[in-house]
Amino acid sequence: MTVPAKERTASSHRPKILITNDDSIDAKGLHALVTYVSAFGEIRVVAPDRARSGQSGAITTKTPLSVQEVRRSDEARFYTCNGTPVDCVKLALHIFRDFRPDLILSGINHGSNAGISILYSGTMGAVLEGCVVGIPSIGFSLLSYEPDADFLPCRPYIEALVAKVLAEGLPQGVCLNVNFPLSPQGMRVCRQAPGYWTDEYEGCPTAEGKTKYFLTGRFVNVEPEAVDTDEYFLAQGFASVVPCTCDQTAYKEMSRISALVEAIRLK
Amino acid sequence: MTVPAKERTASSHRPKILITNDDSIDAKGLHALVTYVSAFGEIRVVAPDRARSGQSGAITTKTPLSVQEVRRSDEARFYTCNGTPVDCVKLALHIFRDFRPDLILSGINHGSNAGISILYSGTMGAVLEGCVVGIPSIGFSLLSYEPDADFLPCRPYIEALVAKVLAEGLPQGVCLNVNFPLSPQGMRVCRQAPGYWTDEYEGCPTAEGKTKYFLTGRFVNVEPEAVDTDEYFLAQGFASVVPCTCDQTAYKEMSRISALVEAIRLK
Numbered sequence: 001m002t003v004p005a006k007e008r009t010a011s012s013h014r015p016k017i018l019i020t021n022d023d024s025i026d027a028k029g030l031h032a033l034v035t036y037v038s039a040f041g042e043i044r045v046v047a048p049d050r051a052r053s054g055q056s057g058a059i060t061t062k063t064p065l066s067v068q069e070v071r072r073s074d075e076a077r078f079y080t081c082n083g084t085p086v087d088c089v090k091l092a093l094h095i096f097r098d099f100r101p102d103l104i105l106s107g108i109n110h111g112s113n114a115g116i117s118i119l120y121s122g123t124m125g126a127v128l129e130g131c132v133v134g135i136p137s138i139g140f141s142l143l144s145y146e147p148d149a150d151f152l153p154c155r156p157y158i159e160a161l162v163a164k165v166l167a168e169g170l171p172q173g174v175c176l177n178v179n180f181p182l183s184p185q186g187m188r189v190c191r192q193a194p195g196y197w198t199d200e201y202e203g204c205p206t207a208e209g210k211t212k213y214f215l216t217g218r219f220v221n222v223e224p225e226a227v228d229t230d231e232y233f234l235a236q237g238f239a240s241v242v243p244c245t246c247d248q249t250a251y252k253e254m255s256r257i258s259a260l261v262e263a264i265r266l267k
Numbered sequence: 268m269t270v271p272a273k274e275r276t277a278s279s280h281r282p283k284i285l286i287t288n289d290d291s292i293d294a295k296g297l298h299a300l301v302t303y304v305s306a307f308g309e310i311r312v313v314a315p316d317r318a319r320s321g322q323s324g325a326i327t328t329k330t331p332l333s334v335q336e337v338r339r340s341d342e343a344r345f346y347t348c349n350g351t352p353v354d355c356v357k358l359a360l361h362i363f364r365d366f367r368p369d370l371i372l373s374g375i376n377h378g379s380n381a382g383i384s385i386l387y388s389g390t391m392g393a394v395l396e397g398c399v400v401g402i403p404s405i406g407f408s409l410l411s412y413e414p415d416a417d418f419l420p421c422r423p424y425i426e427a428l429v430a431k432v433l434a435e436g437l438p439q440g441v442c443l444n445v446n447f448p449l450s451p452q453g454m455r456v457c458r459q460a461p462g463y464w465t466d467e468y469e470g471c472p473t474a475e476g477k478t479k480y481f482l483t484g485r486f487v488n489v490e491p492e493a494v495d496t497d498e499y500f501l502a503q504g505f506a507s508v509v510p511c512t513c514d515q516t517a518y519k520e521m522s523r524i525s526a527l528v529e530a531i532r533l534k
Contacts, residue, residue: 057323057386064471064479086387091480094468116399118515119324120353132383132463160531168527171520173461189525191516194440196399201361204331212331213358243517243524248385249458250512253438257510258456260435264427
């Protein structure tokens with residue numbers, strides 16, 4: 001389904017790049033990304049009008065959505081949307097009939113999307129949506145939640161990766177989850193670290209004698225000894241590149257599950 | 268990480284089953300599921316206080332959450348939560364220290380979660396969350412969006428599958444996405460059908476001369492000839508069982524992506 005970008009980019013064709021994020025149109029990381037890749041092609045940004053972190057692959061089904069152009073610069077045209085990151089991608093593809101992207105980028109996220117964070121990440125939700133419709137897509141995240149984080153050390157890696165993917169595309173059904181430590185000293189391809197979040201809520205009593213819960217917690221890496229995961233390479237100071245799929249089938253366990261289901265004899 | 272349910276269920280132990288959904292605490296499919304499995308153990312329901320379809324793996328990060336017991340019956344204790352399906356699972360595990368589930372069930376969803384719908388599904392978001400924390404988890408969906416749909420034909424399959432998984436557990440890192448046609452005539456293990464949604468929005472002009480977009484569209488199966496996908500078996504009248512993983516690494520393409528990244532020479 002994924003057509004390598006180069007096949008679609010005839011010599012006279014300037015690549016079209018769609019950029020979104022989940023930290024909102026105002027996030028520093030988004031504008032850094034626009035600046036870093038603007039020389040590669042024609043850029044349109046469709047980003048949430050407010051922070052939509054933790055939105056995963058959520059779509060808006062009950063309320064109407066709108067898209068509004070808010071600014072044009074030499075680098076890009078900027079639009080906001082009142083939906084989720086996935087809504088931003090879906091609407092951009094629906095509305096801009098003259099702008100079929102050669103590449104979809106999401107980020108640069110303020111904060112890690114390594115390990116199982118991909119399950120909750122709005123940044124990666126948008127990337128997986130690009131993957132579903134067969135467009136090469138990459139998510140970028142920096143391991144800092146600071147609104148004023150310094151994204152500049154990521155720049156050479158982003159430029160190199162974007163140039164490469166524009167030239168060669170990505171395999172069918174595969175997108176990339178790229179995470180950066182504060183000062184990357186190289187880039188490594190690796191798998192998603194298995195793990196989970198623990199101690200996840202802080203409870204606060206309310207005046208009515210009830211409890212309100214606020215999300216908190218920390219990531220537990222269940223394979224801390226593994227030397228081939230994104231968490232490992234990030235801890236070693238490398239940028240991590242995890243090839244991701246939107247096919248969630250657990251192929252390795254198909255035969256065990258088949259045996260389990262076949263053993264069921266219904267009356 | 269997943270401990271087979273039987274190892275945790277000593278002879279005197281009555282299995283604990285946590286049930287959630289994304290159609291809300293009031294949905295018929297949820298109450299059908301409670302009824303069908305109540306004989307298997309102690310049931311607690313923590314479900315969204317309103318419809319949260321399309322919420323995927325979304326988590327609530329900015330607003331406080333609360334959980335409220337709304338009813339007790341002979342079958343179950345019912346709680347509502349103002350969060351997403353994933354929030355419901357996370358909060359249940361956090362709050363109920365005396366109720367570590369042996370099994371997490373989600374549904375029965377009103378509508379299909381076959382094919383790539385798993386990416387957007389709140390029903391399956393909750394199931395994947397159970398998988399992340401190592402608890403055997405199953406999502407059930409019926410191919411009808413009717414609020415008053417007839418779930419009874421699913422009952423024998425649900426009972427048989429729940430009994431089997433309670434007895435044997437599931438492989439580590441694997442959960443199940445089960446979809447039912449209206450009158451299932453058997454159950455088949457299969458892979459997630461690849462595809463995407465098209466013609467996704469209806470645009471309506473507003474009084475201010477702008478456009479509001481409403482989500483709509485239809486699923487396009489990009490491998491309609493395949494005879495091993497959930498979409499295929501559902502069309503043939505079978506219930507589909509897709510083993511799913513929360514590891515989104517595209518292992519099959521690791522070497523191609525490694526070659527792509529290794530070819531990048533940074534100055």
